[in-house]
Amino acid sequence: MQARPTVDLARIMLGVLALSLLIGGSLYILRPFLLALVWATMIVVATWPALDAVQRRLRGHRGPAVVVMLLALMVVIVLPIYGAVSTLAAHADEITTLVTGLPNYTLPPPPNWLASLPLVGARATREWQTLTDAGPGGVLATLQPYAVRVAGWLLARASAIGALVLHLLLTVFICGILYTKGEAAGRIVTRVAQCVAPENGAAMVRLVEHAIRGVALGVVVTALAQSALGGLGVWVAGVPYAGVLTAILFIFCLAQLGPLLPLLASVAWLFMHDARLAAILLLVWSIGVTALDNILRPILIRRAIALPMILILAGVLGGLLAFGMIGLFIGPVLLAVTYALMLAWIDTQEAARAADNAPAMPDTPRAANNPATHE
Template sequence: MLPSYSSTERWLSRGMLDVLIRAGLITVLVIACFRVFYPFLNLMTWSLILAITLYPLQVRLKNKLFSKDGHASTVIVLIALAIIVLPTYLLGAAIVEPVQHAMGAVEAGEFQIPPPDESVAAWPVVGRPLYDFWSQAATDLTGAAQKFAPQLKEFGVALLKVIAGVGSGLLLFAVALIIAGVIMAYGEEGHRSAMRIASRISGPERGPRITQLCTATIRAVAQGVIGIAFIQMLLIGVAFVIKGIPGAGLLSLAVLLLGIMQLPATLITVPVIIFVFATEGASMAVIIFCIYTFIAGLADNVLKPLLLGRGVDVPMPVVLIGALGGMVTGGIIGLFIGPVLLAVGYQLFWQWVDQPLVAPTEDAGEG
């Protein structure tokens, strides 16, 4: 005989089946929405970070100069785009011009490599191979280039990928800045929506605190890490371009990367100062350039207490791991987004750890 089920058991079985069907449909919908949204994930994350960071500036402009949020956000976006486009053009020109000059010299047969000194051959391990290659390049540059053609091709492809990644990152940043302007234009509604979402997830008491913590962390990292690195890159990059330092654009980009990874810019500025002194001597222009470059390389020590101290203090290893991990997973844009996301996760984790535990209550029916 088949087992018989009571009406309660049949109702529970049917109710469980309904729950599973609903959960399955919701899961399918969430996965489908995520797959549609995934190509824009980095763009929207970066836009949200920029909007949260720049929103206090928009509030000040609106209160003093404008009557509408849209007008203030438009002005901020236009000024920010101008600040980004002009240095990018100067740095790009500083990179392209030496390359074009070198290619023209090679094509005209005017490019000459001086022969190596005899002491190079005495260097340990790499001395003899380097001396032989250098000597061949000094006498027969075409033959040396053909000998190492595969390696040069791989290096050129890798360099083009890096340049393409930087270009796409800058384009993505510009688009994200425009979208951030749209988000800032509806800043009050967005803030209320964030409060409602956080309250729905964490409760009406913890939701506002979590929203405030995330906002403060994003602004602290963006202003105290990314903002300082960008300002320092501009200060040093302009000096490199005006002085005509070879590879000024790449060196300025290296200053930006070092600043985001919380490493001192003097790793770039001190060798450049030594190079200028060694090649041009101790003239008044050189002395002024070296003093300015050295001070600009230490500017982060003054800017960090002013900007980073206004927000949430995040340990340097967290920012460093976020920068490196973001660069590996997301390229140039990931280098910016990584520290912010990891810092927010770090603060939320420690808020959860520091939350007091609720003591278990005794059963009322005990006895």
């Protein structure tokens, strides 16, 4: 009878404890840099093909290519975010005055063309007329306390410009390191994944890469396009504080709230000031800018990752609510990896069942029945 192997339980527990302490201590030491490291990783993974293209144009020189990419990050990412936040902070007094004065506004009567809209015209006219009949403020007086809280929260975050600039510069610095040593970092991550999952580790790393790239293209590029087009429409329509509204549009689009609410507020302001033609044109433009989200983002995301659109949206919105802005990337990545692992497990189980149900191959003839063996 074979003896059972002995298990040194104390040694295993001490090893697990030591490993947990090492991992926890390392994360605690890196805690001030973790958020910037995660953001830099997302940015580098998403823009790595651009780095390869720039490096090829510079005859294979990595150093100048890294400098070009960092300058591009400053122009494309750092400056728009800094501009949006600094614009909100610079107009903090005007925004606070506008929000606190909401109850003093009176909604004008509904325009005549609103009733002629198919399906929703009659109901929209009744709802508009109800708000008009409510007198000065109307429903705005009810919403004013909540609007003050939201505006105060946004302005409190926007006022920390110094911390934001430091965080952005740290992110760009880490991006430079990862651009320079990206291949080595990728090999280490792949080897670790293969140690954890020998069969699917490398595929999971590639899936994460594609998910990050797809979300970066779909979310960030769409937000930039919608905010730019929406801000252009607001500026052409003559709405004041077009720069502030563009910054708000960018934040709304990046947070997956869409540009419709700020644009509708601009349309309402134009109606209140009897600029009806401009208001109608801006309303049509706003509908087009809002619909751009449903066209551009799926195309960009599906170019990088084959994932159902409902999972992409759930990952973006759920990740945003669970982890904040960084959740825009973490959520879809987690769902993509989980979805791919589930499909791989289903394929493995189906292949195993097919192998079990396959008919058995006939046995080869015995040597005694083979005439060649009697020669």
